[in-house]
Amino acid sequence: MSTMNIALSITKTIQDWLIGMMPEGVASISAMVIVALIYLAIFAVAGLYLVLLERKVAAWFQLRIGPNRVGYWGLLQTMADALKLVSKELTGTIKADKFLYNLAPYFVIVSSLMALAVFPFTKEFQAFDINIGIFFLIAISSIGVIGILLGGWSSNNKFALIGAMRSGVQTISYELSVGLSLLTMVLLTGSLQLSEIVETQKDGWLILQGHVPAIIAFMIYMIAGTAETNRAPFDMVEAESELGAGFHTEYSGMKFAYFFLAEFINMFIIAAVATTVFFGAWLSPFGITESLPWLGVFWFLGKTLVLVFLMMWFRWTFPRLRIDQLLTLEWKYLLPINLANIVIMAIIVWLNLTIKF
Amino acid sequence: MTNEALQNLISDWIPDLEFTEEESQFLNITVTPENLHQLMTELKNNSETKFDYLFCLSGVDWQPELGVVYHLESTTHRHMVVVKVKTDDRENPTLDTVCDIWKTAEFHEREVFDFFGIKFNNHPNLKRLFLTEDWEGYPLRKDYEDEINMVIK
Amino acid sequence: MSYFSDIYKGIKTLLTGMSVTGKYFLTSRKGAITQEYPDNRDTLKMFERFRGEVVMPHDENNEHHCTGCQKCEIACPNGSIEIIWDRGIDEETGKKKKKIDKHVYHLGLCTMCGLCIEACPTDAIVWAQNYENSTYDRTQLTKVLNRPGSKLKAGVED
């Protein structure tokens, strides 16, 4: 058992290994850089395979076969896409606001990658376990919107402008219900730190502990989460049939790849937050694989992929909401239910009617 | 209503109307451009005729004269009539518009202007519908010459 | 309180919608409706009435049925058939008669309407079933239907 968990808390192990070689300050910075590079590499590849998963799942929904030409069973398809995008020429409109036009993609990709650092993959396998975990997550995900607004406005294209304005309105209003639904769950756990949250779920996942209000909070969170990443029934931002390609019409090559990759990593983040908060990140259902902490990663990724599949299922079934219906859905339906839900959860926690195993 | 009943009902509205019935399945009324508009409003609003559906408005180049043929149908009585109007000046043919009676005429009249050059006074925005603004000549006229596009077999 | 009832009804319709796509997702093993075109090129067979291209069938000793009567050229709406004929002496009767020299067929102009085959009195031209007619250069689309050195089958009168 002890041999297994040496390599677990990566940040500490790398830091100790580095301290032996160089002075204190430099060691911690280089440790952070190394961890960041590892995460960047893993999640660039993970993003590519999420895109492939989306295209395959879409094909199966639509009686098609999906990519099967490049590589065995289409596995290298998105790799080929990435290479194509890298080699493409970076075109752009002349009258575009050059500085903001080039800055926009970095906002989006940075905000989605930063949010990845906080997730508890297994026991101590977590880049940064900061004590304001969820609050940090919500704050980071609102930076992405600035990138989209900048991209749409600065590319001097009317369709992009409309797309950007729509995304601004949409994300701001849906962050509200993302935050509130996570708040109801924090009532149960009592702390914002993600590892703490997973700790309290040792005796029953939060969705079971909080029973009815937790399920309502989960549904609200999933709806608001899909809206947050501008996907599925809420994809007015790049509504193909109305605006063509929405805010990233004028982007090509690597800049477009950033927007495209960021959207899929955001989807992964929304699913990962849902698994940590609602389904007990790396906790196996009844503690069956407690002994091997390494298996936690499998549980965490499995649950996240199930939720990612759910979001893909939304995308390929539902038509698109109009922009004003989207706002009425948020302000007139999700918000009131959310507030009522918090009150119910508070009462339940106060009378501690939660189900504990 | 049968063609005869239509004929003598309409003939006492406006003096010189010609009615023919051979060579066509419907009652044909030929009217002079001056009282075209009056006849049309009467055909639409009169309670017995009530031709409220203008289903076909076509420009025709009858060689010397340029004309427009209106096919009208009543959605209540289900009878049809054809109204023809001809003007013989080919340089600046103008007729009254009927788009204030039937809204479908607005687009059809722009098409007739585009292909025949017949101007319709007090038409909301009479400009070419299909061809580009700077296209000279009116293609569907019989005397239209265009070596590039017209392949005479 | 229609507020809650239309939320409930809404979610119910959303779930039924998802059930349809879910059913297709689970039964996607039965195979897709899309054809993998370049891979199934040899097994892909067109129906026998498919209008691929107009061809003139020649029998074993290189004879065809085209008498050069130009009925197909007249029937063609967009001039994609040109018949080049010359005067010839008919063997038996010794009279002057039209002989077909070249039956030029512009596949590029043809709209596959079938009026020429309809108009041909001696059924000289027939539909072929090939569906890959694209070429890299337009002149390859102008074809001469009667093979060089072929002649009219004896006894075919228009």
Next chain:
Amino acid sequence: METTAVKSNFKSEEYFINMGPQHPATHGVLRLLLTIDGEIIKKVEPDLGYIHRSIEKMCERDSYQQIVHLTDRMDYLSSHINNEAVCLTVENALQLEIPDRVKVIRTILSELTRIASHCLWWGVMGMDVGALTTYFYGFRDREMINDIFEETCGARLTMNYNIPGGLMFDIHPNFVKRTKEFIAHFKTKLPEYDTLLTGNVIFQKRTKGVGILTKEDAISFGASGPVGRGSGYSCDVRKHHPYSAYDRITFNEALKTEGDTFARYQVRIQEMWEAISIIEQLIDNIPDGEHKVATNAVIKLPKGEFYQKVETARGELGVYIISTGTKNPYRLKFRSPGFSNLSLLNHIAVGGKIGDLVASMATLDLVIPDIDR
């Protein structure tokens, strides 16, 4: 319509957007010049002519058989019904006696074309409103009909199977078997269309009360087909002026009165059910006999004017021939359904949002070559 935004000193000026010749929502080369203020549409001005081939000028130099093949290229989704329109006009002008077999086959093929066109419309309507999988379900059913046409007529889209006087050649031996297979298959799939899209609450929110067209406006704008019937104006040519075998079958006209996008959608779905019942009534008793009547090679219509109305998938197609007795018509005018349906777009789209414009344009089911001719 929700209350519009409060316009205090907040000044917003309109700007132009080109829903240009290349745009996913226009299904073809139609350019809409939109004047919009933020998201609300002030004015829609269509700019046509991108695919104008002046078919009417070409018809003045072609013989009547050659004109029939031109109509395939007008409304390519109901090409069979267009061919039938010209053939009927010529046959009525020559007072030809058409064998019963031809009439029944023409009606079956027309109804099959209508189902194929409505399947494509339904798939594309779903795509316009955002549900991308409907496209593939719609095309799966349309492909089966295309195979039936390919086997019988030899072509999938531009059939040219009708000629003045009957059919070019007789139907294929297993035409009846394939059609029955398709009907059995489609009867199980059409209810799925409803559960997937019609019942969907998001779809209903996007289409109910959008693009309202009253009955008087429908008549005054000359709207025909499902667009007119969505507003309660009963304009089914198959009912009021029956042609070919429509007088011997019983079917009811799909009529709705709300006149909004959802009503036009429901009319088309019900029309598909009607088409299935029509085919079922006819498919078993196709009378046998000649498949065409011999007409002389060069058809000369008697002097005079001839008009024939036909119900295509989009509305009422009228063929108006003025003939002076020569072998090609003096003037031939096609009354195209799409042309009048497009003219009312400005009337129903003003005041709505861009999403509404796309949704109501999808239910107008515009085919641009049919408008430009």
